[in-house]
Amino acid sequence: MNPSLTKLFLFFLHVCIHRALKSVMANSDFLLQFQEFEDNQDFTQNTQESTTVTIDDPIKSRKQRNAAGTDFEGEEDDPLENSDKTKLLSGERKSAPFWTFEYYQTLFDVDTHQVKSRILGSVVPWPRRNFVEVYLRSNPDLYGPFWICATLVFAIAISGNISSFLRHHGQPKYKYVPDFGKVTMAATAIYSYALLVPLALWGFLTWRNRTIASLVSYSFMQIVCVYGYSLSIYIPAVIVWIIPSEGLRWCSIAVAMCLSGSVLVMTFWPAIREDKPRIIIAILSTIVILHVLLAVGCKACFFSTYETDPSADNNEPLKAGSTLSFTKAN
């Protein structure tokens, strides 16, 4: 090897080690001063400024709305507000680093009535209520999204199996085989929708927030929460799909998509309101289109809608059916 290159490399290594040692020494001096706890809290608070910004605004705007007398929630809200107020007043919530168990416990800090009200709020779109502002209020949880997605996966697999069984019931050559591969396919599709789309949306909104100062900015967990709860309307829709009537199936898809799509749009409207009109339209239409694609894709994959061919002798009509339904849709 070239001697001068090795010397250069060693020089850089030396500089890096020197700098690293210096920073370690500085930190260890800082740690030996027996004032650890306050210093550590300041340290972690600095890294979580993005979440602290959102805490203030929703509460202030809610108080303004309460003062204006347009309080719709009334009695249901008071126990929520009291428990949330004490949590907010007691200090920084998510101060644990993300590799400890306690951090994830703060993400599961919900009660039964809170989960129920969040599910209801994600199904019924109310024009002046923002889901994040009203229901989440700086307490996003992972319980709802995770278990709603799990229920949806199993509901799709089970209803798909039931509907194909009912469709082929009278035929002599058909032997019912529970198709277990559906569960893995459904799980992959739904969980990646519930995780990747919020990630992309959060990344995009954070990037836009640098150029356009917006009042409302959502953290990643809040967006995951909104998307997870918005999938809850599909569970009854999927159960309705068992009934082998095409009109009913498309009707239920349309209703479900309208309800949850409008909740999503109304949630994200305040975050992108000040942006250019073209970007607003682009984002909103992307949200709606992805939502529609998920619903229609699940229906096409799992609830095949072909006309049966009684002379067909194969033992695997399910696989043939899904390809036939794709050709029919095209």
Added chain:
Amino acid sequence: MAEAEDSNKPLFAGLSDISISEDIPVEGDISVPVGSQNADNDFSTLDEPVKDTILRDLRAVGQKFVHVMYPKKSSALLRDWDLWGPLLLCVTLALMLQGGSADSEEDGRPQFAEVFVIIWFGSVIITLNSKLLGGTISFFQSLCVLGYCILPLTVAMIVCRIVLLGGSGVVSFAVRLIVVTASFSWSTFASTAFLADSQPTNRKALVVYPVFLFYFVIGWMILTFSPSH
């Protein structure tokens, strides 16, 4: 010694009050109690015959089966947890549910590994869920309870296979449906009876729902089991 203590005073201030002078002799006696060798024999199980060991474990497993079939709020399942019973039940269920490998008719049936993974992975996720929600039960105790409460579903699987020997018409389907529904609700009720006490009061439904979903899925797999001709 004193000077060293003075210079360290701000940091180790409390320790300077304790001083050990060299005048006090250390007293006491060290004796190895010979008599406790006999007491040790009760706890050391290395010397007993293998039959005794196996029978003791089998008796413990059997006792827990009885606790599951008649679920009262006793803490025996939680206190002396073991994972032999769940392993036995899981392997039995997976063996009975699995599809053949080369036969194309049984393509859709779950493989042995799939059932095994679903049961254990599902139990682990439910346990993590209950711990994250603030439950006081330990990880293995929860796995033990969830595994033992699969017993009614295993019994239902055996009954379903016997019923299917007699034909697979509508009557047999109705009988199987009733049996599986009864055993699935029994499983859910039994595990709730053991697990619910360790949860905070306003989150009990949040913990019970995943258990319900878990046994529902296993019951569904049992109900849709179709035999090979």
